[in-house]
Amino acid sequence: MKILKEIVIFNFRHRTVFKKCPFNLYYRSMSSLKNAEEISSLRFAEIPVENIRNFSIIAHVDHGKSTLADRILEITGAIKKNVENKQVLDRLQVERERGITVKAQSASIIYNYKGTDYLLNLIDTPGHVDFSNEVSRSLAACQGVVLLVDANQGVQAQTVANFYLAFTQELAVIPVLNKIDLKNADPDGVAIQLQNLFGIDKKDVLKVSAKVGTGVAEVLHAVIERVPHPPANRLLPLQAILFDSWHDRFRGVFGLFYIANGKISVGDNIRWVNAQKEYQVKSLGVLTPEELPVSELAAGQVGFVTCNMRDRKDAIMGDTVVLTENPAEALPGLMKSKPMVFAGVYPLDQSQHPLLRSAIERLTLNDSAVSVIIDSSPALGQGWRLGFLGLLHLEVFSQRLEQEYGAHAILTTPNVTYKVVIKGSKNISALGGSELHISNPATFPDPNIITEMYEPIVKATIITPDTYLGSVLSLCMERRGQQETAVNIDNSRVLLKFTFPLSEIIVDFHDRLKSVSSGFASFDYEDAGYIPSNLVKIAILLNGIEVEELSSIVHSSRAVDLGKRMCHKLVEIVPRQQFQIAVQAKVGGKIIARDNIKPYRKDVTAKLYGGDVTRRMKLLKRQAEGKKKLRMIGNIALPRETFIEILKR
Numbered sequence: 001m002k003i004l005k006e007i008v009i010f011n012f013r014h015r016t017v018f019k020k021c022p023f024n025l026y027y028r029s030m031s032s033l034k035n036a037e038e039i040s041s042l043r044f045a046e047i048p049v050e051n052i053r054n055f056s057i058i059a060h061v062d063h064g065k066s067t068l069a070d071r072i073l074e075i076t077g078a079i080k081k082n083v084e085n086k087q088v089l090d091r092l093q094v095e096r097e098r099g100i101t102v103k104a105q106s107a108s109i110i111y112n113y114k115g116t117d118y119l120l121n122l123i124d125t126p127g128h129v130d131f132s133n134e135v136s137r138s139l140a141a142c143q144g145v146v147l148l149v150d151a152n153q154g155v156q157a158q159t160v161a162n163f164y165l166a167f168t169q170e171l172a173v174i175p176v177l178n179k180i181d182l183k184n185a186d187p188d189g190v191a192i193q194l195q196n197l198f199g200i201d202k203k204d205v206l207k208v209s210a211k212v213g214t215g216v217a218e219v220l221h222a223v224i225e226r227v228p229h230p231p232a233n234r235l236l237p238l239q240a241i242l243f244d245s246w247h248d249r250f251r252g253v254f255g256l257f258y259i260a261n262g263k264i265s266v267g268d269n270i271r272w273v274n275a276q277k278e279y280q281v282k283s284l285g286v287l288t289p290e291e292l293p294v295s296e297l298a299a300g301q302v303g304f305v306t307c308n309m310r311d312r313k314d315a316i317m318g319d320t321v322v323l324t325e326n327p328a329e330a331l332p333g334l335m336k337s338k339p340m341v342f343a344g345v346y347p348l349d350q351s352q353h354p355l356l357r358s359a360i361e362r363l364t365l366n367d368s369a370v371s372v373i374i375d376s377s378p379a380l381g382q383g384w385r386l387g388f389l390g391l392l393h394l395e396v397f398s399q400r401l402e403q404e405y406g407a408h409a410i411l412t413t414p415n416v417t418y419k420v421v422i423k424g425s426k427n428i429s430a431l432g433g434s435e436l437h438i439s440n441p442a443t444f445p446d447p448n449i450i451t452e453m454y455e456p457i458v459k460a461t462i463i464t465p466d467t468y469l470g471s472v473l474s475l476c477m478e479r480r481g482q483q484e485t486a487v488n489i490d491n492s493r494v495l496l497k498f499t500f501p502l503s504e505i506i507v508d509f510h511d512r513l514k515s516v517s518s519g520f521a522s523f524d525y526e527d528a529g530y531i532p533s534n535l536v537k538i539a540i541l542l543n544g545i546e547v548e549e550l551s552s553i554v555h556s557s558r559a560v561d562l563g564k565r566m567c568h569k570l571v572e573i574v575p576r577q578q579f580q581i582a583v584q585a586k587v588g589g590k591i592i593a594r595d596n597i598k599p600y601r602k603d604v605t606a607k608l609y610g611g612d613v614t615r616r617m618k619l620l621k622r623q624a625e626g627k628k629k630l631r632m633i634g635n636i637a638l639p640r641e642t643f644i645e646i647l648k649r
């Protein structure tokens, strides 16, 4: 194994934006801070560009980003100090229930430092790789980042990915070690990891406890000292870049903008350059994190705009807004995220199609990483094929459809996009040839006419303590991984680079990695193109009827295994019916696995004694409601969750 110094790619200290900061000298008492009422009356636009700092908090999952944001909001008076403040920027029900951030959330706050008011635009970002698009979009509005690392866990895979994301965009990076209150915290050891991996000087690393509040004021001081002000000019014509949007039932589309140059005022006529649409500005505001209306937003600021936009598709992420009368050039825009996992989404019955369509439109406005194309299935009718960044993203999206819009949907088995070349078509390498992109197993062509098959691969980074190296390596081999490099990042941890077929890691790889390493290994990946492959389509039959939504495309070496597992899984998760059900997996004309679901009648009222009619009616009503969530295949009822559950190993 090579020693790490060989892979230190950048010398962090040579960065010009990374200024020295004697921040300890500048600690100020809380009495100099503005309270919430004062903040709301401040005229944000009056703060000069030189006194604005736009930054994101980035980190691996659970390293404490949202908790640090809570403390920053408290210190700056944006929210009242309260023991109840827990991840206040995680506002979605799904975030609260799962305890993870899925949406980047911004807050504009005023902080008085050495007698001067600074406007700090803070963006709390998600840590999970499935929401990395939220991080990269947020960075478009920033000049710096707080790179937070848990002093107990040390550098993890998303720490590496996030560091390079910020570094390649030439943002100032403030390294901060969190959770120093924990007994096992090893801030000095983790500072050495940062030095070894990224060339970060130990003396530039801050140490905090976001939970207790220790050192948090120093983080704000470092942001002011080390992050450059936005390179914005208020005298130039307006250029504002859209980096988030959402829908309000009463006020329509909200766009969150970074104002790169010029100013925008209520009443201005504006043009959305890519959408090629013109509107009049109806309202402007900043998030403090509550909405605070303002009459003007000026260059360097982050704020929202409403303009009676009717067609939600007009809010194209990365679009530039300019003044109609004095239009400037469009800005370069944002990198589009590439969906990795696709699933069909259908209404429970066609009468609910309009409700589901409207919900998908509104939700994709807030989650621009989801791709949408119209699709239809003989069994399920009109629906959509949606693309997601991963399985967690898919699950969160379907949960949000239900929780935020009351829209229930059937999801088909998730798949990645394969490529095949069919007889008579040009070679796959010849761009523009008639190769087929298959993300829906239903469209997999007859194998007899396929000449070439390709599957998507990813480049993965895994960090593991060396005690678990053996089991991590065997898991990687089991998933058809190809090892590229392995380097020590300190005395006890190894950073591995692997290439994997995407289909091998989207479902449960992360969980398995955690389980073989007692939770210590971490994982991140990025798209790496396609490799030739040998693929087959597995069809699933229930009592002889093919269930299209359950079919999948797999590597031929996996077919028998997966077929058996799917049959077995279906026996576990399909509720027994009053008759026996034969479950079969088929490849081509050949049955490769078979199982039976034994008959059973579920009598929900069986446990009731006596004649309490209301109780009996209640139970039957609940059962009827449950039935609404079932998909009928012939006379067999399948729960909606079946389609995601089936893939989990």
Ligand SMILES: Nc1nc2c(ncn2[C@@H]2O[C@H](COP(=O)(O)OP(=O)(O)OP(=O)(O)O)[C@@H](O)[C@H]2O)c(=O)[nH]1
Binding pocket: 059, 060, 061, 062, 063, 064, 065, 066, 067, 068, 087, 099, 100, 101, 102, 125, 126, 127, 128, 178, 179, 180, 181, 182, 208, 209, 210, 211, 212
């Ligand atoms: N002991 C201790 N626990 C902390 C500290 N900071 C955060 N935590 C805990 O760590 C857990 C994760 O904190 P979050 O703030 O949700 O982490 P996050 O990075 O925002 O998580 P994601 O956005 O989901 O990636 C929570 O249980 C916090 O209470 C700290 O300084 N000390």
